[in-house]
Amino acid sequence: MKRRIFMLGAAALTAAMGLAASVTAQAEDKLKVGFVYIGPPGDFGWTYQHDQGRKAIEEALGDKVETTFLENVPEGGDSERAIERLARSGHGLIFTTSFGYMDPTLKVAKKFPKVKFEHATGYKRADNVTTYSSRFYEGRYLLGQIAARESKKGVAGYIASFPIPEVIRGINAFVLGAQSVNPDFKLKVVWVNTWFDPGKEADAAKTLVDQGVDIITQHTDSTAAMQVAAERGIKAFGQASDMIEFGKETQLTSIIDNWDDYYIARTKAVLDGSWKSEETWGGMADEMVHIAPFTNMADETKAEAEKTMAAIKSKEFHPFTGPIMKQDGSVWLKEGEVADDGTLLGMNFYVKGVDDKFPQ
Amino acid sequence: MIENILLTVVTAATPFLIAAIGELIVERSGVLNLGVEGMMIMGAVFAFMAAQVTGNPYVGIIAGIIAGGAFSLIFGFLTITMVSNQVATGLALTILGLGFAGMVGESFVGLPGIKLEAISIPFLSDIPVIGRLLFGQDVIVYISFALVVGTLWFLFKTHAGLTLRSVGDNPSAAHALGISVSKVRYLAVLFGGSCAGLAGAYLSLVYVPQWTEGMTAGRGWIALALVVFASWRPERIILGAYLFGAVTIAQFHAQAVGISVPSQLLSALPYIATIVVLILISRNRRLTLINTPASLGKQFVPDR
Incomplete structure (x- = not known):
């Protein structure tokens, strides 16, 4: 009796985690684009705007891409696990959208040299890590x-x-x-x-x-x-x-x-192989602000x-x-x-x- | 200005107070429900949705209470009827609540809410400083005061309160006396869930009249800490809740007038205070024995 109940509890927990993470199913030939969010997409502020960008990618590139997001990921150690989880599950491009994900992003990037990373608002880069921000x-x-x-x-x-x-x-x-x-x-x-x-x-x-x-x-x-x-x-x-x-x-x-135009451009760059590590800091002139x-x-x-x-x-x-x-x-x-x-x-x-x- | 500051403190303290009183009753019955955060956010989202749809914040309050209560029954069923582990089930309830609330509330994000208006009690609310503070509040604040007095009276002055405490201290003995342990615990869990739901309704109808995912932002956990801080006494919960509220507001004011205090330290203060209280009460064996429900967190299966 007890064991069954424990399993029930575990199943509920897993289901809840799945809800919170909302990781979508896999498809082999599509480019999987992952996002790590500091807050919920429903904050109507920072994360909301990044999520609008994610939706813009889906709208612009349709069935060539598949997007995933992890929400409410605390900065620091937890974020490293979250980023790694995305990298491990076959994502080719990962956007980490908070300053505190800087070092975790670089650490994971070292382990997954083929995955492209984009870190928002940071200043440390690598061959497969780009930084981007707005002025x-x-x-x-x-x-x-x-x-x-x-x-x-x-x-x-x-x-x-x-x-x-x-x-x-x-x-x-x-x-x-x-x-x-x-x-x-x-x-x-x-x-x-x-x-x-x-x-x-x-x-x-x-x-x-x-x-x-x-x-x-x-x-x-x-x-x-x-x-x-x-x-x-x-x-x-x-x-x-x-x-x-x-x-x-x-x-x-x-x-x-x-973020819409930037996200679409970067995803296209991965699709056609022209993606390079660079630094983007766009302002009003670039329509990012x-x-x-x-x-x-x-x-x-x-x-x-x-x-x-x-x-x-x-x-x-x-x-x-x-x-x-x-x-x-x-x-x-x-x-x-x-x-x-x-x-x-x-x-x-x-x-x-x-x-x-x-x-x- | 002092009056305004104190009003802000009341707003900050009320959700802690209501949720902690609810959890206190739950723990007094020997059940540890770590799902306060989840039940609170369920209350917040359903209160907001009901208020939006009907245009009446009072319907929202009732919806919040029902949502929190109904959600707590999942916990009750799993831990009391199915005898699952209380800690694991409570954590699952929090995670489930946060996710589920985000899902059902998705289309309500970005809508300005309907604020619950204050009800001023004539004459009494004209008393300088404390008048508006005590008698110029909204109905949920009045309920929070009533809850403290009510639970104090219930726990220590009524037969039913004695029954509740006996179930929390020694469920086997209570069972032997013919008390239905699971019935008492179900009612306690339901009460706790309803209170957490009401605290959530306060958040989305008064504190910040809006719905945003994750808007409880850890308040359920502070409420849990408060129960320990108060060493399971209702009158100390009001002290703790208002102290925590006051510290939050005071540190903002200190910053705004330019007094340099490390704000990170002050943000951590509620938790530090709880740890200190835990150390103090665990040193005093007699004090622990008087107030801590002896069977807290232990499942009870009657011998058949």
Whole structure:
């Protein structure tokens, strides 16, 4: 009796795992493309946009490909097992879509030299590991300018996830944009130490409102902060996807991650054998960073934002153009000097004007 | 501002409080259900869907309670009737719940929810600071207060509560006295599941009125830790839940005003506190004996 029940329990567990993983059945001649996600595809933010990209591959390439995803994979050791599982089960191309998968991706890539890997937002590459990311900081700079023009109190709140270069760069770009309009603009930063926890994100947003900010921007993945902003009657920026539905009178604009074209191009490259390890860091000019319609703002702010956007898109203007000082007052970029990608990708310092102690 | 901060603390603490009270009753009956997270997310998704479809958040609350309760009966059937291992079954329930909720809720992602409105009690809610805090809340917060008082009274003042505790401490003796151990445990599990479902409904109707996969984000596990932290006493659960809620909110405020505290450490604080309490109570043998259900986690098969 007991043994049978144990097996029943085990079967239930396996079934549940299968549900969570949703690994599709195998087919030999198709290219199997795997994705590793940090959150659920239903987060309506970061992972949601990657999953839209996965669906775009299926739509564009039809029966030449088969896609698989593993969701809610924690960064670190667990992710290595997840990536390896995809590599072992015959996937020819694997996208790992969070910064913390960097070292695990490289480790697995070493063991499977024939499998192509693509790691999002990292900076370490190998013969079969490409990195790709978007220049979200272009959008962040724009957001900073809008915030400085639209804020009545001259202070905005920033919900930050983890102190990694990607997030630090976003904070810096936001502050530079804001201070290009109002040199006294202040930014309050709250670290929530998670990418996705709607409850905590809402708590952080409420905290910032209680602390007197009247615009909120976030580097976390859910729509919770937008809802809090709407409820408390302040303005906010969406993140990763267009969140206007959650704040019709709240959202100023949103940075939208567009992975569709990139994912289709890379999958095609594997299919026709032209895939090489490279580094892609696309911005507004490459259509990888989209900006949602400007809403709930003054016409003048809108006009200025469109001007900045056009300048960034035509590569006339780079948000990290000197003179820029580091937080400690030392000079980082001299007048007219433009930051190199290496420094930006590994950014580990605040620029002058950020009102937060650099997290260690 | 203080009032706003305290209101945020109430919001943060309520899901912990409700789910932990439910689990406390389950554990007092000698059953360890690790599926709180799974039952909570089932409550969250069904509450959200019901509220969306009917346009009435109160229907959502009821749907959440039913979903959590119904889901817990799977656990009850496997562990009580089929005598399976409670730990393994509870874990399976969590995994199943997270996956299943994601599946049924897929078409509800990206829809703004209907927020459950607060009900202010006239006059009482006008008292400065504590007025809105205690008497200007939504119905689920009132239920959470009632649950604490109710379980305290039930466990220690009623005959049924005594029966429940006896089943948790010594099911064989209870059985010999003619008490149906499995019936008591089924009811306890059902109550626990309903509470977890209600906590989930609070998440998707009040805390963040939306449905996103995995939105419980580990709150079920904190609720489980809270039961141990409270050493199986309802009044200590309210203390623990509000303490954990306050720590979360306080650390955000500390950051926003620029007090430098390592936020990673503060995020880990609830767990550290639980470990400390565990060490303290396991050192004090007498304290352990008084409150810990003696047969916690052990299956019971009556001699036929």
